[in-house]
Amino acid sequence: MSEMDWSDGWHGAFRIELRAAAIGLASRGWPVFPGTRPAELSAGNETEWAGPVPAHDNWRERLGAHPQRVAAWWTGQPFSLLVATGIVLDAVEVDDKLGRRAARLLRASGQPAPIVAMPNGRWLFLTTVADRFPAELAAHESITWHGDGSWVPLPPTPFPHGVVHWRVKPEVWGWRLPAAEAMHDVLVRALAADVASVEEADRAHALQVAAA
Known part of the structure; x- marks a missing residue:
């Protein structure tokens, strides 16, 4: 999807879908609440959309x-669907490359x-609530821990060029959330594998240069 249509037709179709998703998550005890949508930036507001x-x-x-x-809340407005973190769940936001490895x-x-994927190329891994975050992950600017006082968008929240969607739906795993420590370990291993592949590519390039 290259561009979203912010017409009245979009409002009606997505409002129903967003409302159904919000009700379903709330019935599971997830702390959902309304967020802003891209259309609200179109009326003379030139601020770049950075998410709801x-x-x-x-x-x-x-x-x-x-x-x-x-x-x-969603009966009259197609609000984005946000869930608060640090209460029932946390989320770790990473770039596309690390997300695929993990x-x-x-x-x-x-x-x-x-696992949630956003149209801006970012991934969200949902976990149980954590009381700390590994230094290996915190040191990377491309990795964000969403804990107490934060929030993340959930499907089908709209972005200007697409819709937030599930890569792995919660129901696939019976609505179980992975322990935060276990998920952090997976991300650390994925990050280490990424670093190793970069170092291997650098070594191969150096050998090519030396042989030239």
Whole structure:
């Protein structure tokens, strides 16, 4: 999808889908709440879209709302779907390359992990709530730990050039979240493999130069 259509037709179609997803997650106890959408930037606001943010200043007071109240929030507006982190779940946001490596490691080990992909090329690995984050991961600017006081978008939240989607749906693993420490370990291993491949490529290039 190269460009989203922010017409009234889009509003109706996505509002229903967003509302259904929000109700479903709220019924599972996930702290969902409304977020802004790209269309809100079109009226004279030239700020580049960096992702949805809370649509209401009192978003923390809305956490844990009953599914019926959640349904009412999305009845008239196609809000983005956000989930607060640091309460029921955390999320680790990584770039596409690291995300693919980590996903392969998870598949190879048979570990359950809901994975979200965003149209901006970023991946989200959902985990249980953590009280710390490994220094190996925190040192990388391309890796973000979403914990207490933060949030992440969930499907089908719209971006200007696509829609947030599940790469691995929670129901595939019975709505289990991987232990944060286990998921962090997978990401550290994926990061180490990435570093090793870069070093191998550098060595091969050096040999080519020396042989020339």
